[in-house]
Amino acid sequence: MTLSDQLPILAVVVPLLASPLCVLIGNRHAAWLIALLAAVGAFAASAGLLLAQLQGAGPVSYALGDWAPPIGIEFRVDHLSALVLLIVSAMAVWVLAYARRSVEAEVAQDKQTGLYAALLLVHAGLAGIVLTGDAFNAFVFLEISSLASYALISMGRDRRALTAAFQYLVMGTLGATFILIGIGFLYMMTGTLNMADLAERLPALSDTRTIQAGFAFISVGIALKLAMFPLHLWLPNAYTYAPSVVSAFLAATATKVAVYLMLRFVFSVFGHDFAIAHMHLDYLLLPLAAIAVLLLSLVAIFQYDLKRMLAYSSVAQVGYMLMGLAIATPLGVTASIVHLFNHALMKGALFLALGAVMWRVGSTHIGQLSGIGQRMPWTMGAFLLGGLSLIGVPLTAGFISKWYLVSAAIAQGWWWLILVIVISSLLAVIYIWRVVETAWFTPSPNGTAGRAEAPLSLLLPTWTLALANLYFGIDTSLSVGMAEAAVGGLFGGAP
Amino acid sequence: MELPGLFNYWVVVVLMMAGFYVVIEQGNLVKKLIGLGLFQASVFIFYISIGKVADGAPPILGDAAELYSNPLPHVLILTAIVVGVATTAVGLSLIVRIHEQYGSVEEDDIHRADVQADEDEA
Numbered sequence: 001m002t003l004s005d006q007l008p009i010l011a012v013v014v015p016l017l018a019s020p021l022c023v024l025i026g027n028r029h030a031a032w033l034i035a036l037l038a039a040v041g042a043f044a045a046s047a048g049l050l051l052a053q054l055q056g057a058g059p060v061s062y063a064l065g066d067w068a069p070p071i072g073i074e075f076r077v078d079h080l081s082a083l084v085l086l087i088v089s090a091m092a093v094w095v096l097a098y099a100r101r102s103v104e105a106e107v108a109q110d111k112q113t114g115l116y117a118a119l120l121l122v123h124a125g126l127a128g129i130v131l132t133g134d135a136f137n138a139f140v141f142l143e144i145s146s147l148a149s150y151a152l153i154s155m156g157r158d159r160r161a162l163t164a165a166f167q168y169l170v171m172g173t174l175g176a177t178f179i180l181i182g183i184g185f186l187y188m189m190t191g192t193l194n195m196a197d198l199a200e201r202l203p204a205l206s207d208t209r210t211i212q213a214g215f216a217f218i219s220v221g222i223a224l225k226l227a228m229f230p231l232h233l234w235l236p237n238a239y240t241y242a243p244s245v246v247s248a249f250l251a252a253t254a255t256k257v258a259v260y261l262m263l264r265f266v267f268s269v270f271g272h273d274f275a276i277a278h279m280h281l282d283y284l285l286l287p288l289a290a291i292a293v294l295l296l297s298l299v300a301i302f303q304y305d306l307k308r309m310l311a312y313s314s315v316a317q318v319g320y321m322l323m324g325l326a327i328a329t330p331l332g333v334t335a336s337i338v339h340l341f342n343h344a345l346m347k348g349a350l351f352l353a354l355g356a357v358m359w360r361v362g363s364t365h366i367g368q369l370s371g372i373g374q375r376m377p378w379t380m381g382a383f384l385l386g387g388l389s390l391i392g393v394p395l396t397a398g399f400i401s402k403w404y405l406v407s408a409a410i411a412q413g414w415w416w417l418i419l420v421i422v423i424s425s426l427l428a429v430i431y432i433w434r435v436v437e438t439a440w441f442t443p444s445p446n447g448t449a450g451r452a453e454a455p456l457s458l459l460l461p462t463w464t465l466a467l468a469n470l471y472f473g474i475d476t477s478l479s480v481g482m483a484e485a486a487v488g489g490l491f492g493g494a495p
Numbered sequence: 496m497e498l499p500g501l502f503n504y505w506v507v508v509v510l511m512m513a514g515f516y517v518v519i520e521q522g523n524l525v526k527k528l529i530g531l532g533l534f535q536a537s538v539f540i541f542y543i544s545i546g547k548v549a550d551g552a553p554p555i556l557g558d559a560a561e562l563y564s565n566p567l568p569h570v571l572i573l574t575a576i577v578v579g580v581a582t583t584a585v586g587l588s589l590i591v592r593i594h595e596q597y598g599s600v601e602e603d604d605i606h607r608a609d610v611q612a613d614e615d616e617a
Contacts, residue, residue, distance in 0.1 A: 136571055136574075143582075147581055147582065147585055150585050150589070151585060154589055154592065159597065160609060162592050162596060163593060163605055163609075166524060166589045166593065169582065169585060169586050170527060170531060173531055173535070174515075174518070174534070177534060177535055180575060181541065184538070184541055184542055
């Protein structure tokens with residue numbers, strides 16, 4: 001058995017074991033270094049898995065502890081999970097590389113070690129959800145990542161971070177418990193927890209009320225975790241009051257992994273025939289997604305705190321992903337997966353840029369940011385690039401996702417949906433423009449003129465992510481290529 | 496009606512709804528957490544109930560029994576109970592911190608304090 005056979009488990013175990021190590025050593029500088037090294041290690045493992053998928057290795061199955069599936073727990077790597085795993089581990093590396101200075105400024109000293117440990121736990125949990133081929137195991141990893149993220153959010157400076165974390169804890173636990181009930185219903189009828197096995201046995205049982213109830217519980221549970229409108233109420237406060245590093249990491253990965261779980265359950269486990277054709281999940285998701293992209297983009301315009309503005313925009317962007325999922329054609333799901341990838345890049349860049357502003361100014365309130373574009377040209381340049389990508393300007397990654405989404409809508413002949421996409425993009429122009437106007441076209445308050453750029457250790461990760469938005473707007477072979485291959489897997493039957 | 500019949504499932508439904516109601520209705524954060532615990536406990540009972548096989552013996556390898564109850568759901572729910580304990584612990588520690596910062600664990604008071612702070616800022 002060679003190392004390359006062990007890559008799936010390494011992507012989870014490395015951050016999982018490094019986390020207690022951070023706490024045991026107890027020195028915040030050492031903890032940061034360990035966290036970064038662990039993230040780089042996990043990133044290497046997931047890059048290896050992605051390469052194997054690109055070379056056409058086909059789905060890889062890894063039996064945990066050598067207990068053969070379906071009795072044992074199985075890790076299963078296919079195109080979709082390899083792509084989402086890459087997002088999670090890449091964002092962890094970028095955010096941790098950025099974290100040291102930002103955390104130093106925003107979090108009390110005695111809590112910093114704990115922050116790195118919890119961040120690694122979230123990382124391990126999310127990677128586990130993506131890799132696992134076992135429904136119950138997915139619940140356990142979901143709770144590992146959620147519990148750690150409640151702790152992370154509560155570390156914000158503002159005391160409202162505490163209430164935001166508690167609110168998220170209540171909503172998150174309800175969501176996860178709903179998923180647990182649903183999995184119980186499935187197990188009751190099929191006697192298996194392995195996703196591939198479930199996919200085989202479910203079609204014969206699709207007319208029973210138990211399976212239908214299980215489907216409903218799982219869908220609602222995941223919808224809570226991915227902040228689907230109108231179940232998004234926990235998200236804005238959580239992202240606003242969490243430390244910048246935490247907002248960036250959660251915004252770029254946590255909701256994405258929940259979308260992945262939705263895709264996995266809807267298309268791999270239940271299958272298109274049951275979930276869409278029989279249960280009409282799309283009737284529920286499509287209107288809610290359309291309202292989300294319009295309403296929450298509108299709400300974002302009226303926010304004074306830029307972190308809160310981005311949080312509302314995140315809920316709207318999740319709407320795009322659900323829209324693609326609800327169109328439920330191969331093209332629509334491709335759009336959903338491509339946007340999942342691209343949105344991680346843009347929100348990562350935007351939140352990291354705001355983190356640099358927070359580091360320098362100590363606030364992300366728009367009233368404090370007059371003329372910030374002259375004072376911090378590089379930081380705000382990265383913000384602008386991320387903002388353009390969010391709007392969907394050609395040559396940015398955001399354009400690619402919107403292009404695929406619109407193509408999918410045209411293929412269905414749903415012109416109203418295209419209108420919704422265009423209007424919500426225009427709303428995004430408005431809320432990004434507000435920032436541009438404040439940053440460049442209003443004079444700095446007296447006494448603050450002159451350049452005061454963020455240090456290179458904050459700028460470098462921000463800019464590489466911002467440039468990635470350009471790169472994946474031009475060369476789409478990785479994002480779109482993998483998404484198309486993943487859709488082939490999702491519509492081809494078992495995962 | 497023959498007992499147990501669907502008795503367990505009725506208990507599950509009642510407990511679940513009672514817990515859910517407490518989570519939504521209560522303004523006191525500790526009581527909210529108790530409701531959440533009740534809600535989770537109902538799911539534990541649900542899992543334990545589905546493991547029972549009619550006329551099955553307890554799943555301990557032994558004498559003459561040929562039919563055993565299914566032990567797997569029980570094992571699963573041990574994991575879920577651990578998760579539940581962890582959730583309660585994190586929740587309670589958050590409440591302790593909230594109480595330190597706000598001097599109250601009533602949602603109304605906390606909300607009022609936040610609004611007050613916003614007004615002071617503006």
